[in-house]
Amino acid sequence: MSETPHPPAVAFEHVTTVLSGRTVLDDVSFAIQPGEAVCVLGKSGTGKSVTLKTIMGLMTPDAGRVFVEGEEVTDAPRHALSEIRQRLGFLFQNAALFDSISVGENVAFPLRRHTDCDDREIDEIVCEKLVQVGLDADYAKMPSELSGGMKKRVGLARAMVLDPPILLVDEPSAGLDPITADEIDDLLCGLRDERGTTLVVVTHNIPSARKIARRMMVLDGGRIVAEGTAAELDQSDLTLVQEFMKSKGSG
């Protein structure tokens, strides 16, 4: 008896998204396997963040279908979408911390909503996650008291607090100094290697992408124009891909 193959962690089937009359994603199809780390590259406004938000079900495509672990996200009813989202972590570009509650409560938020853990257990998990991002001393601080890099690390702690099998990361190094950016890259690599977390990372930062990704996709004009390992993309004939791969941009 043959083993049932795992469905892809994330799959796009002919996805098209039009925003304000502009086609942002144009018949895009791809599949990301469980445990894979994929970086989505591309110039600003080419639909990278839209791709992540579409996976999360925050945006609905005008055509095509999106799957997470074999379950369709597009047109999923509210409760089903909520369950799917619990298997996804999302680090927003600007962290998107809830500014009316403390750092600790931000990280605890998904636990309070989706688990039966008591306050002591929640505290333990939150502290463990904050230790991982190096912010255990900042538990009681409000988001407004944190720097951009610290906010991003809290955002990462919140995104991984339920230990989701898939993590979506939007511009992890944008606006950060190289040292902090490198620390966040290390955290993502740790999740990839130690937990087998599937990573979908949107970035402009090629050194960071080389470090995190096993596979890269380059978006241009709403389409995937190149796809492969860093070594494969280094050999690409496309000017855009060559320029990207030679860049040392820090996001």
Add this chain to the structure above:
Amino acid sequence: MNARALTYASSWLGSVGSLTLFAARAARDLFRPPFEFGEILRHLYELGARSAPLIAVSGLAVGVVLSMHTRATLERFGAESMIPAGLAMALVRETGPLTAGLLLAGRIGAGIGAELGAMRVTEQIDALEASGVDSFRYLVVTRVAACLLAFPLLTTILNFAGIFGGYLAETLSSGMSLQLYMQRAFAMIDFPTFVPSTLKTMVFGFIIATVSSWLGFNTTQGTEGVGRASTQAVVLSSILLIIVNVLLVQAIFVMFPSVR
């Protein structure tokens, strides 16, 4: 010119439709579990309890001014003894609910519009959804529920503060005792006078909470958009509140003929 008018009309109708659907969803979800009791309590404190000082002080001032005007008019007819009753009737029937509604449209409407608008532009609403939380229930329905509960209570506070303000003005003018003032003030306040006019403020609360939340939820263009949402929340809520008040007064006259 015609094309521009059509675009404008279509955009306006689109907004009306969107707001109507938003309000209908809020009304439906108010009665469908799960209920976010913790958030409702938090908003009852933030939107309700923290509005009480403004309402009480305003009510007191309105009462003093109403009493002064009423005295100036009734003195001419030698009917000063009617001042407490007249003032109480005016406050409870109309001045109290409408003043409370407009004051709260300013305080609560601006607050909700700005808070949800800021949450929208900083992706906090998306972050809630990404955490598997129904942002509409969590942010909108809880605020609507809190306003529905808080408005009649706040209106009652304003009414009582107004009546007490009237007493202060009256006792300074004529030396009337508190006991006599209150006896005369409440002589004509009965159930059909007090309850419908106070409960109609639940409709005001619904309008303010849904309109402000809708504007906040649909905020675009960064901080400028947040400011616009906040201002529009006050303006649109106030206009709708005044228009709906006319219909509600008419409805109360039909349902409680003795109030006429």
